[in-house]
Amino acid sequence: MAIDDANASVSRRGFLKAGAGATAAVGATGTAAAQEGNESDGGGGGGGSETVALTGDNVYDPEELYIAPGTTVTFDWTSDGHNIIVDSKPGDSDWEGHEPIENEGFTHEHTFEVLGDYEYYCSPHQSLGMEAVIHVTEGGQNPNAGGGGGGPTLPDSAMTMGVATMAALVSTLALAFFFIKYGGDYEMPE
Known part of the structure; x- marks a missing residue:
């Protein structure tokens, strides 16, 4: 079966691009949410x-x-x-x-x-x-x-988002590995 414009989005490469994009979007959203939820003035600088x-x-x-x-x-x-x-x-x-x-x-x-x-x-x-x-x-x-x-401390919400992002990334990579290793474009005998 040849890959053409009609089924290009289901190719392994298309699948990997979509998975990587989705994982990056989830990670960016989680990081932004964690930072937004943890804003603080950091405790006294004197006169504050x-x-x-x-x-x-x-x-x-x-x-x-x-x-x-x-x-x-x-x-x-x-x-x-x-x-x-x-x-x-x-x-x-x-x-x-x-x-x-x-x-x-x-x-x-x-x-x-x-x-x-x-x-x-x-x-x-x-x-x-x-x-x-x-x-x-x-x-x-x-x-x-x-x-x-030290540096800034890592809030619990950011840690949770980091763990969830890593889990999504590992799952995506494992699924991609499976499709690359065992999936493929096999030509059917006629």
């Missing part, structure tokens, strides 16, 4: 701002935050019945938290100037684990995160 949400899941989000001195943190109530009780702080810090229980829509701001750890909790929900800590460090970085400054 961060937000901590007091959520309906009875957690502070994030539960651990690294900021530089001079960063303003806005505590945003996204559900009812929370407060901020300071458990421990550096001795010369003036942060007192916010003891009155507030409801959704309330905000409280504080600019953290003193280096150190600020541990706090929500008194109505402490037994449920609603506790958090703010670390004020030079440069706003986690000193235990590894040396050399």
